[in-house]
Amino acid sequence: MKVNIEALTRVEGEGGLEVRLKDGRVEELKLRIYEPPRFIEGILRGKPYHVIPDITSRICGICPVAYQMSGVLAIEDAFGVQVPEDIERIRRLMYCGEWIQSHALHVFFLHLPDFYRVPSVIELSKMDRELVLAGMDIKRAGSLIIQLLGGRTSHPVSLQAGGFSGLPETLEGLKEDLEEALEKSLWASKRLKPLNFPSFELELPYLSLVEEEYPVMGRELHFEGKTIRAEEFKEHFMETEVAYSNAKHGLTRKGKAYLVGPLARFNNAYEKLSPMALDLARELGLEPPMNNPYKSLLVRMVEVVHALERAINLVENYTKPERTKVDFLPREGEGYGATEAPRGVLWHHYRFSPEGKITYADIVPPTSQNQRAMELSLIRFIESLDELTERKILEGAEPMIRNFDPCISCATHFLKVKVHV
Numbered sequence: 001m002k003v004n005i006e007a008l009t010r011v012e013g014e015g016g017l018e019v020r021l022k023d024g025r026v027e028e029l030k031l032r033i034y035e036p037p038r039f040i041e042g043i044l045r046g047k048p049y050h051v052i053p054d055i056t057s058r059i060c061g062i063c064p065v066a067y068q069m070s071g072v073l074a075i076e077d078a079f080g081v082q083v084p085e086d087i088e089r090i091r092r093l094m095y096c097g098e099w100i101q102s103h104a105l106h107v108f109f110l111h112l113p114d115f116y117r118v119p120s121v122i123e124l125s126k127m128d129r130e131l132v133l134a135g136m137d138i139k140r141a142g143s144l145i146i147q148l149l150g151g152r153t154s155h156p157v158s159l160q161a162g163g164f165s166g167l168p169e170t171l172e173g174l175k176e177d178l179e180e181a182l183e184k185s186l187w188a189s190k191r192l193k194p195l196n197f198p199s200f201e202l203e204l205p206y207l208s209l210v211e212e213e214y215p216v217m218g219r220e221l222h223f224e225g226k227t228i229r230a231e232e233f234k235e236h237f238m239e240t241e242v243a244y245s246n247a248k249h250g251l252t253r254k255g256k257a258y259l260v261g262p263l264a265r266f267n268n269a270y271e272k273l274s275p276m277a278l279d280l281a282r283e284l285g286l287e288p289p290m291n292n293p294y295k296s297l298l299v300r301m302v303e304v305v306h307a308l309e310r311a312i313n314l315v316e317n318y319t320k321p322e323r324t325k326v327d328f329l330p331r332e333g334e335g336y337g338a339t340e341a342p343r344g345v346l347w348h349h350y351r352f353s354p355e356g357k358i359t360y361a362d363i364v365p366p367t368s369q370n371q372r373a374m375e376l377s378l379i380r381f382i383e384s385l386d387e388l389t390e391r392k393i394l395e396g397a398e399p400m401i402r403n404f405d406p407c408i409s410c411a412t413h414f415l416k417v418k419v420h421v
Contacts, residue, residue, distance in 0.1 A: 033247040041361040065098040066341035075161040078335025096311040100142025102342035108135025114399040141181035163325035182308040206264035230336040250369030257372035260344025277306035293403035330356025
């Protein structure tokens with residue numbers, strides 16, 4: 001028996017899944033990412049350091065800020081640049097915007113139709129128009145932050161090593177939009193609580209950044225009770241090529257799968273959530289360890305509330321810095337940068353010539369790190385079915401993948417399904 005899904009819907013990118021079954025067991029499962037690779041790391045080599053934010057942001061139109069931010073942190077690490085606290089606060093505000101708009105897009109437009117058993121947000125809007133409109137307003141609030149600070153929403157242009165090329169004199173009016181989005185996020189989260197979340201536990205080690213607050217950007221990572229510096233990342237984790245995919249698989253050096261993203265952040269830094277987000281998590285019945293990927297929908301809403309509450313505080317205290325950018329000179333060096341993209345840890349590593357030209361580039365996106373975890377989840381899901389039929393597999397495979405909010409373009413850079421019984 002062959003089962004084909006020509007394209008996985010409601011994810012960013014394209015690829016396929018091939019499953020072979022024997023005696024009720026999964027004999028072979030391949031999550032194939034066939035979107036053509038774009039060779040961004042190769043494109044960067046030989047170019048001056050300042051192109052990194054512009055080029056890497058093209059990896060993803062949904063989370064360009066994450067690619068820009070990890071890149072500028074790596075540049076600053078290599079050149080010994082220290083940005084003042086006021087610039088760092090504005091960067092965190094911009095990152096809040098990315099979390100808000102990306103999570104809202106995934107929750108309301110890509111993931112939520114699964115729980116209402118409808119094929120698209122269009123059909124969902126016919127069932128609950130108010131909920132979909134709330135999602136649109138929440139997403140818009142996040143996009144407004146990026147637009148005001150970055151110059152435009154997709155592939156913003158102001159973020160640079162050392163700071164920003166320019167910043168607005170005031171953020172007047174933004175607070176009202178954020179407060180309305182916060183109110184709607186709390187309302188929507190409570191509407192989502194009674195949804196039917198399948199019972200499913202995926203117990204894997206979690207990797208996230210660690211800092212004094214809920215992690216966004218930093219120099220250290222938390223993994224299995226250990227602290228790992230950004231420059232030590234490849235000592236503990238590796239990427240392996242697989243013949244059936246254009247994207248690499250992230251594994252520990254011992255060849256084990258691990259997970260990054262909302263569940264990882266939530267489990268590693270639950271107590272560092274903002275007050276309203278922490279209260280919401282408790283009201284939704286969420287607490288560590290949270291191992292059910294289906295409930296990542298709720299965890300993302302908790303992070304939306306956290307990002308909105310944090311953003312409101314940053315907007316209230318916003319003052320345009322006297323200098324929006326720190327001056328520095330390039331030099332020969334090596335730098336590392338890591339931030340928490342909406343989908344998880346995004347790690348950059350560069351080497352530079354004395355003139356500041358890129359001699360080496362290595363980027364590890366979150367979706368490639370989660371690919372093996374997605375495959376393991378699919379295997380467990382398929383083998384747990386009471387009957388291994390084409391319909392059952394088709395109905396469950398795509399929702400399971402969407403639990404992880406994969407950005408396939410980031411990973412190649414999905415989903416045809418073939419099942420052979």
